[in-house]
Amino acid sequence: MDVLDTALEVIDLRSFSNLWYWIALAVLWSSVSHWVLGVPHDMLQRARREGGQAQADVEDLVRININRLLQAVDRGALVMVSGAFFWLTTLLLLAFWYDIEFAQAVVFLFAPMLLVVWVSVRTSRRIVAEAASGEALHHRLNIHRRIIQVIGMLSIAVTGFYGTWQNLSVSIIN
Numbered sequence: 615m616d617v618l619d620t621a622l623e624v625i626d627l628r629s630f631s632n633l634w635y636w637i638a639l640a641v642l643w644s645s646v647s648h649w650v651l652g653v654p655h656d657m658l659q660r661a662r663r664e665g666g667q668a669q670a671d672v673e674d675l676v677r678i679n680i681n682r683l684l685q686a687v688d689r690g691a692l693v694m695v696s697g698a699f700f701w702l703t704t705l706l707l708l709a710f711w712y713d714i715e716f717a718q719a720v721v722f723l724f725a726p727m728l729l730v731v732w733v734s735v736r737t738s739r740r741i742v743a744e745a746a747s748g749e750a751l752h753h754r755l756n757i758h759r760r761i762i763q764v765i766g767m768l769s770i771a772v773t774g775f776y777g778t779w780q781n782l783s784v785s786i787i788n
Contacts, residue, residue, distance in 0.1 A: 628784070629719035630777035639773060642723060643766035646730060650759045651738065652679030662752050673747055676755070680738040687735050698728055715780065722776065726769040733761055 629635050648655050653675050661672040687694070702725060708717035737758040740746075746754050 628781075629715050630780045631784075635719055636777075639723065639770065643770060646727075647759060647763045647766055650755050650762070651676060651683070651734060653755065655759065658752065658755060669748070673751065676741065676751060680741060683735060683738050684742065698731075702728065718776070718780070722769070722773040726765055729765055730762055733758065733765070 650658065653672055657668070657672055657675070661668040702721075705717050705721045705724060708714045709721045710718070737754065741751065741754055744750065744754070
């Protein structure tokens with residue numbers, strides 16, 4: 615058991631001091647900001663550069679993804695919002711009332727995603743209302759991507775500050 619105890623001391627299994635948590639956070643935000651409304655950023659760049667078939671592919675992909683998103687929201691918004699806020703409330707209680715670090719870590723992953731979904735629905739409705747295509751569509755998707763990136767940067771910064779504070783407070787107590 616001495617080797618196991620030593621290994622567990624070296625590899626801290628708490629959330630904010632675990633390297634895998636920070637890798638997951640980085641991958642999550644990298645993926646979310648790369649895939650704008652289901653369209654990869656490199657595909658948007660290629661469509662803007664080349665036009666033609668690449669542009670038609672982007673417009674088709676945006677149309678498909680927006681229709682799927684809006685159909686899901688229009689049919690089940692009450693259930694989705696209720697479920698999301700039930701889980702968010704449960705996580706917030708576990709995280710900050712009962713002081714469970716794993717729940718805190720999940721809150722810092724899950725809560726900003728609700729904001730991302732809201733922004734995505736809002737952008738989707740604007741694209742449909744404007745019947746955006748071509749340069750107008752690229753502009754709207756770039757604005758959406760920038761908003762997602764700002765949300766991600768703020769989320770990573772807040773998570774970093776809170777995780778550092780959590781790690782320091784745990785190390786002072788121990």
